[in-house]
Amino acid sequence: MVKKRPSLASRRESVIQRIPILKIRNYLIIPIQIDLDDLSAAQLQKDILQKIDKTGAQGVIIDVSVVEMIDSYLGRILGETARMAALMDAKVVLCGMQPAVAITLVELGLSLEGVHSALNLEGAITMMENILGE
Amino acid sequence: MHEERYINSEIIPILEERDVVICRQACREWARRIGFNLVDQTRITTAASELARNIHEYAGAGEVIIQEVEDETRRGIKITFQDQGPGLDDVEEAMKEGYTSHKGMGMGLPGSKKLMDEFYIQSEPEKGTSVTIYKWLPI
Ligand SMILES: Nc1ncnc2c1ncn2[C@@H]1O[C@H](COP(=O)(O)OP(=O)(O)OP(=O)(O)O)[C@@H](O)[C@H]1O
Numbered sequence: 001m002v003k004k005r006p007s008l009a010s011r012r013e014s015v016i017q018r019i020p021i022l023k024i025r026n027y028l029i030i031p032i033q034i035d036l037d038d039l040s041a042a043q044l045q046k047d048i049l050q051k052i053d054k055t056g057a058q059g060v061i062i063d064v065s066v067v068e069m070i071d072s073y074l075g076r077i078l079g080e081t082a083r084m085a086a087l088m089d090a091k092v093v094l095c096g097m098q099p100a101v102a103i104t105l106v107e108l109g110l111s112l113e114g115v116h117s118a119l120n121l122e123g124a125i126t127m128m129e130n131i132l133g134e
Numbered sequence: 135m136h137e138e139r140y141i142n143s144e145i146i147p148i149l150e151e152r153d154v155v156i157c158r159q160a161c162r163e164w165a166r167r168i169g170f171n172l173v174d175q176t177r178i179t180t181a182a183s184e185l186a187r188n189i190h191e192y193a194g195a196g197e198v199i200i201q202e203v204e205d206e207t208r209r210g211i212k213i214t215f216q217d218q219g220p221g222l223d224d225v226e227e228a229m230k231e232g233y234t235s236h237k238g239m240g241m242g243l244p245g246s247k248k249l250m251d252e253f254y255i256q257s258e259p260e261k262g263t264s265v266t267i268y269k270w271l272p273i
């Protein structure tokens with residue numbers, strides 16, 4: 001049996017999907033809840049940096065608990081975002097990474113150095129408040 | 135190579151950026167249905183994402199063939215990524231970690247090889263590229 005599925009191209013244009021960015025106290029929380037294509041991931045990076053700039057947020061928590069894979073592209077975006085945020089004096093904490101995703105990331109040869117990580121959102125918030133000295 | 139039998143197949147065209155996502159989601163669905171555990175599903179999905187993106191980035195278009203495969207002793211998944219793009223001048227060089235002709239990390243090809251059980255690449259300049267990967271269910 002061979003199924004052939006019509007390309008999305010014929011069904012609709014590529015649309016950039018926007019991820020909501022929440023601001024709580026002096027940090028941002030970003031729950032990634034969709035499978036991000038490259039354009040949307042790049043847009044998210046832009047949005048985060050802009051939001052840091054606009055709000056003066058000192059921290060960013062990115063919740064990846066429902067993210068099912070991090071490949072070289074998304075890994076690079078996350079690492080870059082953390083480094084750029086650092087230049088703007090904001091710390092990035094990644095939380096909730098699924099064990100299977102973490103294992104695959106390491107095997108792929110990617111390390112998210114410079115990115116703090118926490119088990120879950122609660123842990124990330126505690127970590128963030130410690131980092132920010134509250 | 136081994137004598138192979140294909141139980142089921144699906145073809146996914148890669149014509150635009152979003153198709154990379156469609157492709158990796160389809161690969162995960164196939165991996166799950168075939169019976170791979172969560173870590174293997176993630177390895178397969180991640181490798182598929184890398185190789186489908188390479189088609190989109192370097193060849194512009196191509197197709198991905200997902201197959202449930204078995205030979206005398208094993209059952210697994212075989213995924214072929216093929217395009218009629220510019221091809222590679224030096225396959226050996228491209229397989230090296232960190233080698234990129236653009237501004238990538240040079241991680242896609244060597245990384246997906248590490249995530250899978252078997253990895254074959256064939257490429258001819260001006261003709262195109264074909265990458266085939268396998269993952270077998272643990273016996
Ligand atoms: N389908 C293809 N057609 C033509 N050239 C390719 C193809 N796939 C890979 N290449 C070439 O091989 C190089 C290495 O590919 P690889 O995926 O390992 O790294 P990358 O795409 O440059 O970076 P990354 O995947 O880490 O973002 C690419 O830079 C490109 O020159």
Ligand SMILES: [Mg+2]
Pocket residue numbers: 184187188238241242243
């Ligand atoms: Mg690549």
